[in-house]
Amino acid sequence: MILGILSFKGGQAKTTTAVHIAAFLSKRASTVLIDSDLNRSALTWAGRGELPFAVVDEQQTARAARQYENIVIDTKARPLSGDIKSLEKNCDLLILPLTPDPLSIDALKLTLDALGQIDKTKYRILLTICPPFPSHDADDARRLLTQAGLPLFEGQIRRAVAFQRAGLAGSTVDQVADPRSEECSADYEAIGQEILRIVKE
Numbered sequence: 001m002i003l004g005i006l007s008f009k010g011g012q013a014k015t016t017t018a019v020h021i022a023a024f025l026s027k028r029a030s031t032v033l034i035d036s037d038l039n040r041s042a043l044t045w046a047g048r049g050e051l052p053f054a055v056v057d058e059q060q061t062a063r064a065a066r067q068y069e070n071i072v073i074d075t076k077a078r079p080l081s082g083d084i085k086s087l088e089k090n091c092d093l094l095i096l097p098l099t100p101d102p103l104s105i106d107a108l109k110l111t112l113d114a115l116g117q118i119d120k121t122k123y124r125i126l127l128t129i130c131p132p133f134p135s136h137d138a139d140d141a142r143r144l145l146t147q148a149g150l151p152l153f154e155g156q157i158r159r160a161v162a163f164q165r166a167g168l169a170g171s172t173v174d175q176v177a178d179p180r181s182e183e184c185s186a187d188y189e190a191i192g193q194e195i196l197r198i199v200k201e
C-alpha cells in the first residue's frame with residue numbers, strides 16, 4: 001500500500017499523522033516512511049528516539065519500494081499542482097490532515113478549488129488537533145466540509161500534549177508516559193482501520 005500525507009499549510013499535523021499511520025501499518029506488514037518534506041521533520045523525529053519502522057529520505061525511494069510492503073510518504077510542504085497530480089496517480093490513498101480552524105479550512109478549500117478535480121475517491125481529509133468539548137470547532141469544520149462535498153475520515157484526532165511529547169521523545173504516542181496516551185493512540189488506530197477498509201474497497 002502506498003499512502004501520501006499532504007497538507008497545503010504548516011502545522012496541520014502532517015508529520016505526526018505520517019508517523020502514527022506508519023506505526024499502525026508496521027504492526028501488520030513491513031513499512032517505511034519516506035520523508036519528502038525539506039524540513040526533514042520525520043527524519044528528525046526518528047533521530048530523537050526509536051520508531052517501530054524505518055524512516056528514509058526520498059533518495060532512497062527506489063530501494064524502499066523493493067524492500068517494503070507499505071510506503072507512507074510525508075510529502076513536501078506546499079505541494080504544486082503537478083506534485084499533487086502525481087501523488088494522486090501513484091498513491092492508493094492521499095490523507096489531508098487539517099486543523100479545524102477557519103483559516104486552515106479556507107486554505108484547504110481554495111487549494112482544492114484551484115486544483116479542480118482531485119478524484120474524491122483518492123483522498124480523505126483528516127481533522128487533527130481537535131479541541132475538546134465545549135469547543136464545537138471540529139463539528140463545525142466537519143459540517144462545512146461535508147456540505148462542500150469533500151470526503152472526510154469518520155474518525156478524528158484529538159488535541160493533546162501527549163502528541164508533542166511523542167515528537168520530542170522520538171517515539172509514537174503510545175510510548176509516552178501520559179495519562180491520555182492510550183486514547184490518543186486509539187485515535188490513529190481507528191484511522192488506520194478506516195484506511196484499510198477504504199483501500200480494500
Ligand code: ADP
Pocket residue numbers: 007009010011012013014015016017041128129130157158159160161163164165167
Ligand atoms: P506539520 O507536519 O503539518 O507541520 P506536525 O506534525 O509537525 O505538523 O505538528 C505541528 C505541531 O503540532 C507539533 O508541535 C506537534 O507536536 C503538534 N501536534 C500534532 N498533532 C497534535 C495533536 N493531536 N494535539 C496536539 N498537538 C499536536
